Amino acid sequence: METILSIKPLIAVLxxxxxxxxxxxxxxxxxxxxxxxxxxxxxxxxxLSMLPVILKGNQIVYTLAEVVPGVAIRFRVDALGMxxxxxxxxxxxxxxxxxxxxxxxLDEHSQTRYFVFFAxxxxxxxxxxxxANLLTLYLFYEMLSLATYPLVTHHQDKEARTSGRxxxxxxxxxxxxxxxxxxxxxxxxxxxxxxxxxGFLAGACNRGLAAVLLVFFIFGFAKAGIMPFHxxxxxxxxxxxxxxxxLHAVAVVKVGVFSIVRIITGVFGTExxxxxxxxxxxxxxxxxxxxxxxxxxLSQDNLKRMLAFSTIxxxxxxxxxxxxLSPKGITGGMLHIAxxxxxxxxxxxxxxxxxVATGKRNISEMxxxxxxxxxxxxxxxxxxxxxxxxxxxxxxxxxxxxxxxxLEANQMTFLFVLLSSSLLNAAYFMPVVYRAFFPxxxxxxxxxxxxxxxxxxxxxxxITAFISVALFFxxxxxxxxxxxxxxxxxxx
Amino acid sequence: MMEHYPAFIVIVPFLxxxxxxxxxxxxxxxxxxxxxxxxxxxxxxSVCLLRQVATTGVLKYRMGGWETPWGIGYHVDYLNGLVVxxxxxxxxxxxxxxRKNVTEETPEKEGAFYSLYLLFIVGLTGILLTGDLFNLYxxxxxxxxxxxxxxxxGSGRAPMxxxxxxxxxxxxxxxxxxxVGYLYIMTGSLNMADVATLxxxxxxxxxxxxxxxxxxxxxxxxxxxxPLHMWLPNAYGFAPTAAxxxxxxxxxxxxxxxxxxxxxxxxxxxxxxxxxxxxxPMVWMSSLAIVAGAVFALSQKNLKRMFCYIIVSExxxxxxxxxxxxxxxxTGAILHILNDAIMTLCLFLCAGSIYYRTHGLxxxxxxxxxxxxxxxxxCFVASALSIIGVPPTCGxxxxxxxxxxxxxxxxxxxxxxxxxxxxxxVVLFFRVIEISYYGDFETHHGHGSSPxxxxxxxxxxxxxxxxxxxxxxxxxxxxCSIVNHLIAPILMQxxx
Numbered sequence: 012m013e014t015i016l017s018i019k020p021l022i023a024v025l026x027x028x029x030x031x032x033x034x035x036x037x038x039x040x041x042x043x044x045x046x047x048x049x050x051x052x053x054x055x056x057x058x059l060s061m062l063p064v065i066l067k068g069n070q071i072v073y074t075l076a077e078v079v080p081g082v083a084i085r086f087r088v089d090a091l092g093m094x095x096x097x098x099x100x101x102x103x104x105x106x107x108x109x110x111x112x113x114x115x116x117l118d119e120h121s122q123t124r125y126f127v128f129f130a131x132x133x134x135x136x137x138x139x140x141x142x143a144n145l146l147t148l149y150l151f152y153e154m155l156s157l158a159t160y161p162l163v164t165h166h167q168d169k170e171a172r173t174s175g176r177x178x179x180x181x182x183x184x185x186x187x188x189x190x191x192x193x194x195x196x197x198x199x200x201x202x203x204x205x206x207x208x209x210g211f212l213a214g215a216c217n218r219g220l221a222a223v224l225l226v227f228f229i230f231g232f233a234k235a236g237i238m239p240f241h242x243x244x245x246x247x248x249x250x251x252x253x254x255x256x257x258l259h260a261v262a263v264v265k266v267g268v269f270s271i272v273r274i275i276t277g278v279f280g281t282e283x284x285x286x287x288x289x290x291x292x293x294x295x296x297x298x299x300x301x302x303x304x305x306x307x308x309l310s311q312d313n314l315k316r317m318l319a320f321s322t323i324x325x326x327x328x329x330x331x332x333x334x335x336l337s338p339k340g341i342t343g344g345m346l347h348i349a350x351x352x353x354x355x356x357x358x359x360x361x362x363x364x365x366x367v368a369t370g371k372r373n374i375s376e377m378x379x380x381x382x383x384x385x386x387x388x389x390x391x392x393x394x395x396x397x398x399x400x401x402x403x404x405x406x407x408x409x410x411x412x413x414x415x416x417x418l419e420a421n422q423m424t425f426l427f428v429l430l431s432s433s434l435l436n437a438a439y440f441m442p443v444v445y446r447a448f449f450p451x452x453x454x455x456x457x458x459x460x461x462x463x464x465x466x467x468x469x470x471x472x473x474i475t476a477f478i479s480v481a482l483f484f485x486x487x488x489x490x491x492x493x494x495x496x497x498x499x500x501x502x503x
Numbered sequence: 504m505m506e507h508y509p510a511f512i513v514i515v516p517f518l519x520x521x522x523x524x525x526x527x528x529x530x531x532x533x534x535x536x537x538x539x540x541x542x543x544x545x546x547x548x549s550v551c552l553l554r555q556v557a558t559t560g561v562l563k564y565r566m567g568g569w570e571t572p573w574g575i576g577y578h579v580d581y582l583n584g585l586v587v588x589x590x591x592x593x594x595x596x597x598x599x600x601x602r603k604n605v606t607e608e609t610p611e612k613e614g615a616f617y618s619l620y621l622l623f624i625v626g627l628t629g630i631l632l633t634g635d636l637f638n639l640y641x642x643x644x645x646x647x648x649x650x651x652x653x654x655x656x657g658s659g660r661a662p663m664x665x666x667x668x669x670x671x672x673x674x675x676x677x678x679x680x681x682x683v684g685y686l687y688i689m690t691g692s693l694n695m696a697d698v699a700t701l702x703x704x705x706x707x708x709x710x711x712x713x714x715x716x717x718x719x720x721x722x723x724x725x726x727x728x729x730p731l732h733m734w735l736p737n738a739y740g741f742a743p744t745a746a747x748x749x750x751x752x753x754x755x756x757x758x759x760x761x762x763x764x765x766x767x768x769x770x771x772x773x774x775x776x777x778x779x780x781x782x783x784p785m786v787w788m789s790s791l792a793i794v795a796g797a798v799f800a801l802s803q804k805n806l807k808r809m810f811c812y813i814i815v816s817e818x819x820x821x822x823x824x825x826x827x828x829x830x831x832x833x834t835g836a837i838l839h840i841l842n843d844a845i846m847t848l849c850l851f852l853c854a855g856s857i858y859y860r861t862h863g864l865x866x867x868x869x870x871x872x873x874x875x876x877x878x879x880x881x882c883f884v885a886s887a888l889s890i891i892g893v894p895p896t897c898g899x900x901x902x903x904x905x906x907x908x909x910x911x912x913x914x915x916x917x918x919x920x921x922x923x924x925x926x927x928x929v930v931l932f933f934r935v936i937e938i939s940y941y942g943d944f945e946t947h948h949g950h951g952s953s954p955x956x957x958x959x960x961x962x963x964x965x966x967x968x969x970x971x972x973x974x975x976x977x978x979x980x981x982x983c984s985i986v987n988h989l990i991a992p993i994l995m996q997x998x999x
Contacts, residue, residue: 075980076980076981076983078894078900078979078980078982078983079900079903079904079982080983080986084895084980146894149894150894150895153893153894154893157888157893161940164940164941167941167942171941172941176933176937179929179933183926183929184926184929187891187922187925187926187929188922188926191892191906191922191925192906192918192922195903195906195907195910196910198907199907199910199911
């Protein structure tokens with residue numbers, strides 16, 4: 012393994028910050044959207060240009076400034092970070108297209124602000140993916156929290172204000188109240204915050220302190236939506252749908268999960284956690300969230316809220332997989348970051364397309380919509396298959412590895428959790444699809460004049476649904492990145 | 504020439520103060536440019552001085568060539584070199600930024616205002632540079648008296664609150680003077696370095712203990728250390744905009760410097776922490792100050808008064824850091840003098856800019872301000888993040904050192920207080936941001952384009968404001984160099 016010095020990670024992070032003045036100064040909306048696309052494409056190309064280097068087993072490092080003795084603002088691109096960055100950067104392009112369709116379709120106000128903060132949020136996401144230490148990760152984590160506030164509260168009405176308050180209370184409250192002190196204690200104990208293949212806490216703390224720190228970190232990164240700190244996610248569904256799609260199915264929530272994965276692998280290290288037998292604690296916390304969230308999702312009528320609870324459950328799959336501390340479980344967890352992203356973003360796109368075309372938000376009002384919007388609902392079907400974990404979608408692969416991981420770790424309880432959650436997922440997704448396609452024409456709630464949403468709204472979900480299927484047949488490079496990350500943890 | 508810089512920093516504004524008050528009779532338009540030149544020179548000399556000190560270490564200056572301890576000596580090291588630069592540069596930025604406020608709020612008294620402005624800087628820089636305990640008292644009174652006058656120039660309740668400040672401040676000054684008197688009786692010297700060498704033999708003397716306590720109480724009153732803070736919110740809250748944003752960020756910080764100087768140089772760390780055992784109780788008091796300041800700030804309905812209580816809380820940060828008795832804590836305290844001065848200035852400049860357009864700082868007047876004043880509000884958000892302590896703004900890094908110090912010293916109460924105040928600051932600032940982000944719900948609706956009525960402040964306000972807000976991040980990123988090159992050496996000299 013080689014370490015390569017390159018400024019590319021920094022540029023990849025900054026490219027969407029640098030585009031902000033251009034977005035603000037653009038006089039014409041088409042020019043503005045052009046800049047968004049340019050930044051998104053440059054960002055993706057930069058990320059992809061680093062991919063071959065990473066696949067060869069190397070790492071890319073860039074240090075910006077040493078801010079506190081022993082801790083610098085430093086970027087390090089490794090397999091895990093690369094996997095996440097690929098997902099986020101590629102989905103930004105698709106979401107940009109979708110945003111244009113959605114925002115123009117509904118004639119939303121303050122579109123410039125919207126695109127500006129979207130770009131900032133993407134910078135922060137890539138920053139988290141490429142962070143080399145806990146401080147840098149914390150920096151970008153906070154930046155993301157703040158950049159998403161204007162997006163969540165985009166409508167600027169009373170409901171948005173309530174939700175925005177809830178959002179900040181949960182996210183900033185936990186990051187300042189739990190993560191910051193835990194990070195300071197780690198620094199106090201070891202004098203470093205640099206992620207290492209087997210963590211840096213080994214030998215620095217006893218079991219009790221490790222357990223407390225772990226709990227602080229897991230609940231502190233509340234973007235991961237671990238219960239009881241999940242309340243912000245359903246509330247944040249007041250945001251425009253592209254925001255919910257990219258940020259609350261992919262960027263924001265995955266940043267939370269990614270941070271927890273980093274904590275487990277890079278701060279504590281799997282060996283230390285096995286030695287202290289703390290994996291079970293992580294898995295138990297995750298399992299409770301999985302089951303409870305799925306049960307709540309069953310009773311939701313608002314489609315976006317249902318998707319939100321589904322997300323909360325699915326995020327904990329990832330944490331459960333990594334918490335198993337077995338190679339296959341960790342592989343499954345990391346793969347699920349990518350697979351769930353493509354599946355869930357499809358579902359959100361569909362919910363938004365339905366809203367743009369018909370103005371409907373509730374599942375009970377969507378009887379017979381499949382006949383009017385076949386492409387949208389077809390994509391929805393594929394997306395839900397991926398979330399349930401059925402072939403031929405990518406979701407099957409990650410779930411397969413998660414199940415293998417429970418067997419490898421000999422944890423039958425968690426196997427049972429995974430399987431029952433799959434059943435619950437089917438139970439809340441299939442009625443939607445059934446209602447859309449199968450009721451007789453006379454029960455349909457839509458007139459013939461209802462058409463598919465504009466192309467910019469329908470294209471993206473169809474594309475992401477297609478990718479979900481393609482990932483089943485061709486899970487490279489995500490699969491290779493995930494297994495490389497696992498090997499790195501194993502020490503070779 | 505170079506060797507006279509310490510004197511120039513103080514004397515140049517002093518001379519300009521008289522010129523300005525004289526010129527005001529002849530041609531009022533000249534007051535501002537003259538002040539600008541005087542203060543600019545002073546700031547320039549401080550920057551040069553800091554650069555020189557950074558290479559040579561310590562610089563001693565004898566006023567009129569009289570040898571210390573008989574004459575007055577200026578003693579410049581990393582600590583006051585840093586603080587004096589901060590003070591003069593920030594005062595200079597504030598001077599430019601608040602010019603329009605001055606013309607608007609005190610139209611007939613510009614000459615008096617600017618000459619008091621300069622004299623205030625004379626006081627502060629003198630306090631910072633002097634190596635003489637009694638000279639410090641004199642300049643402390645110069646700074647205080649001018650600040651009473653500056654605050655009293657405000658309208659409404661300002662004269663009353665200035666009078667209140669005068670009473671309390673005079674009591675504080677007297678405490679300090681008594682302390683210095685005791686020290687003089689016991690040691691026969693007023694020179695800080697000289698007193699420091701004479702003191703170790705007298706550690707057991709009750710008079711020295713009383714001198715220490717009197718000095719500490721005096722400084723605490725002047726810096727508004729809870730519960731001696733009562734004068735501050737009214738005085739700074741009702742002051743004219745330009746005076747408020749000059750005095751609030753600088754005066755309290757300079758007093759924290761005085762306290763740290765007394766501990767480090769005069770009484771010595773051994774005396775303060777080992778003989779007096781003041782560490783623990785003072786850290787607890789500071790924790791209380793942090794919490795109390797935060798809670799009081801929550802109940803304020805006026806933006807500026809809210810800031811005032813935040814200052815009370817921030818004073819607790821610095822006092823706590825200084826009294827933790829370890830390297831990280833003291834580093835945090837000194838770093839926070841710098842950082843908090845910048846953050847507070849940024850906040851007060853934002854308030855000034857908003858006041859210039861809205862003529863009121865009650866929170867419900869701020870509705871929809873993000874649309875009307877986007878640049879000002881962006882700077883406000885930047886300073887808010889710094890006060891909350893979000894990286895990479897400078898506020899995060901001083902908090903980092905303070906928390907580190909708290910953990911090292913095992914002062915978990917102090918750490919908890921710091922985290923609590925961060926959380927309260929989130930509430931405080933996002934309440935303001937929320938009010939100004941959402942318009943009136945009755946007239947506002949979420950769809951369709953709403954025409955923005957931009958009524959941003961003039962560029963003369965915005966440019967300094969932007970410089971200060973960018974400074975928040977730049978200083979944050981350079982934390983490590985500041986600590987390694989300026990703060991670490993001074994702490995090493997004094998046995999940390």
